[in-house]
Amino acid sequence: MLLLLGCAKQSTPQGGPIDEDPPNIISQYPENQSINTVPEEIIIEFDEYIKLDNPSKNIIITPRLDKDKIITTALKNRVRVDLNQELEENTTYVFNFQKSVQDASESNPAQNLKVVFSTGPTIDSLTVQGRVNVLFPDRNTNYRDVLIGLYRTQDTTDLFTSPPYYIGQADSTGNFQLENLREGEFLAYAWLDENNTLKAEGKNENFAFIKDTLTITPETEKLLHFNLAKSDQGEFKLNRSTESGSAYQLVFNKGLRDFALQHSTDYNLSFKINDDRVKIYSDQTIPDSLSLQIFATDSILQTVDSLVWAKFQESDRAKEELSVTVASGKSFFENLKMDLTFSKPLAAINYDSLQVVYDSAQFYQITPEMLSFKDSLRRDQLQIQLFVPDSLNQSIFTLSASDSTFQDVENQYNLQSITANFRKLKRESLADEISGSVNTGATNLIIQLLNSKEEVIKELEQSNQADFSFKLIEPGIYRLRVIEDTNGNGVWDPPNFATGRQPELVYYFLDPETQSKDITIRGGWTVGPLVIQSIPKSGILN
Template sequence: MARVSRWHREGRGFESPILHQIKAYTFMMHRLISVAVQLLHLSYLWLIPIISCVAQQTPEGGPPDETPPKLIRSFPENGSLNFKGKQIRLTFDKDIAVEIRNFQIMPKLDQPKNKKAYSYTINGKTLELTLHVPLKEETTYAIHFNKAIKDRHEGTKATGDPIIFSTGAFIDPITITGKTKELLTNKPIGEVSVYLYNAARDPKEWQEKGIPDYYTTADKDGNFTIKCIRLGKYYIRATTGQNNTYKIDYEKDKYGFFKETIDLNDNREEVVIPLIASDVRPLKLLRGTPQKGFFEIVFNKAVTHYELTPLETIGAKGKPQLYSLLSEKSPKIINIYNTFGLLEGDAFKVKVKAEDALHRSLEESIAIKFKEGKAEVTKFGLSHRLSNSVRPSICADFTESILFNKPIKTFKEAGIYFEGKNQEKISLQANEWVWNDNQTKLTIRKHFTPEEICQFATKENKNASKLIDQIVTLQIEPGACTAFDQSTNKKIIQTYTLRRKEATGTISGKVETTTPYFIIELLDEKDQCVDAIRNTKKYQFRMVPPGTYKMRLLVLNEAEAEWSPGDILQNIEPNPVIFYEKEINVTEKWEVADIDFTF
């Protein structure tokens, strides 16, 4: 019997040693790969939370630190007395930068010739000043730093009260408190800068340079306080401007002032500074600019009235008719249209008279020119708008104004009328309408007679009362108005409801004053004047629609029809404005009496 090998007995068959080594090597590689895959899988599972954490982290360094720098130490210390030093140090809780133009020591330091009052250095968190002029004896100083010091990295401005110290034996004791209000609405105005200027200073000096002796900023409700003031008399100014120059921008700011000094030899409380917006700059013609089909005359401020007079003739036609208007872009711009065929490059002289809201005027001549092409406005039709929002109702004395987007060349008088019931026409007389100087505004003033009111149409009121309303419709026929470019109006229709006495109330009172000239105004909730009575000491507002109202009295100058806002440049205060302090609620069929004014 043949011998059987061990390999055959175990059923493996015969394998050479080389094949055995290959299989062993392959087996080891499979094991290694399997282990590697398991390790890779475990590594992935282990990295998931780490990756997630990394993805949720903020950029290196964390969020920006926007907390403002805080003063932690000063020399001299706040409240120090008998300070005679020449070095001042302020140390904050973080590295700082400084906008030195906003850094103020008040009262103002003397200014040496050809030298600054102080120099400064910054060392990390500390600002150090070296004074080049002596401090005044027996004087309280305030260092205002919160507009000047900022975080060196984030730029956040510092906060905190001024540092107060004295060169004498005591801190100046005077305090003034008060409120800033808008003169014409009686409402508080917040974030207003309030300045005090010592009366011993030359007003021209501080008006030009603007740096006050003391200042503060009113809070959001208009309340302000200035402490540690030296005894004396001061001029006071206030402005909404935030330009850090301590000057008033008459074009943009609301501002207030008193023409006389305030005596601050004692504390003053409840000082109300009334603010107005009044551009007192002189009216100036800045430039003329040719455009396609029109010429722009640009002023430095809004124009309320103007006249244009041609100074030359064109051919045999004589002096041309000029068509112009105040630009929709700005009331500072007058547009003159090329309606007389002036070619590009040709010039034509015109005299310009212009007036601003303060009745300041100028008169100049200017050569007008045009670029070739048509004005943009001629690409559009003739449009209009009402000068006031549509009233809920009207009285027998009716006023309305219609503003057009182009100067009107011709107007058909028969094309404008009121329409009542059964299409009955209520005509307008020639003295019941008028155009403004540049033919862009048509104003209608009409008193409806009882007979005309009987012609009004009727309709049922939608309210629960189910009363019958009387209505009348203003109509301007198509083509009644022809603009300078021959465009015409589409039909204009506006319906008005007659105010009924039984649906209204009255307000009455008296005025106790020696002033003969004044206007009593009834204001709605938006502070818009809805009715006015002049120079009447026992007054009554009749047929007032239900609602909440306010009342004010404007004092006028003799022979002036308008209230005067004054002139700060000439130290003339605005005329007084007196408010009735309570709101007035009007209901139907009710009279609100004893709304009195005394001044």
């Protein structure tokens, strides 16, 4: 008996049903739908002990209050919200607790927990509803993090500078409804509030806006649609320009999309873009400063058009080594494309030491006709194209370049040899085709076939052509994405809030039965025809 008593332990009794019931309200102040009340705090009592889950994020308050002054606490079975600020006269306030109040034992959230009251004699009852869509969603995109904000037209703030007057939140499918609104004119925005500031970050958060003024009246029912996209909205400018060894460097305040330069001399110039920097090279020293007209464009098509005086002189600084990066490991059928990126623009290539080897004794000799540069002044991105007939049975093809094969504009050579392997696919292992049509009415389209990692495998640029076809595809899981290339520049253009330009629309094929984006294809299969439908533009739909 003594031994048994010594080994005994206290523990929580096991068994019994799991508590699946949400906490229920016993009493609250002010009572829901109260009028002519100006509370200093909100108090809600429940029928069991409760806890709070991130109330600063999960409690949505409209119209706007200063959340930094609000203190929310939970003690036993009571939630208390201290407002610590003045409320507007004749205004309906809504405190939507969503799932922030949960029971203490099993975290079951209180259902439909709202406190609505008015500081005046009536409760505002107008609503606005709609849908949000993220143009380039990733695997972790959560539509519940999308906020919808209404700003009064007389306000001087917007989604980048201050929280909105009215605010709502999308559900998991992207639908939303803002309730208890008053009559008036508003500007409507939406953003993916990943950092919980109740306003959008102009550099790294998806956002959308509606250009037209939203007029809310009892007679009109409004349906809104937002297409969210990410882009750096900051002003674009040239920060500085300076000599960099024997080259000349321009430093901008953010990344560049395009760059061009003009000069009225016989000197041969080239350049290298590295995010927010451009380094300009000359094939020889220049005794005097050279006048250069530069044209730079950022991601939202803001431009810098400036005149700089550049110097290209001898320098004692050690020259940067020439490095080469090859996008290796890709598969191909017949058309082998090899992309090489250099740390500086090239001046010359020794073709004798540049080959594609496919067994120990046989190779293709690379010739100038197989090469192409992205830009005649931007000779740092090189593509080598080679046709390999299906009758050749070897499966591995290796790009081989010895040291000193490539010479840059500063007379530096690649010091290391280069090898990169590519895998040739067999015709019988390939899927025959994915085909379909784009039902949008857009003139210019970019149609992309993506792999499971959202990488572009194949791409078509089409004008006045709705039908598409991708042939001879490696088996796997794919997605189809379409960009409405409104301006025909061959790339997707993001929104520009300052000028009111909306993003070019992007949409995916969705399986009409499962609503999945994934398309599974196997060897010998033909998939299609698939129909890709458009989506509404950002705006007021009715």
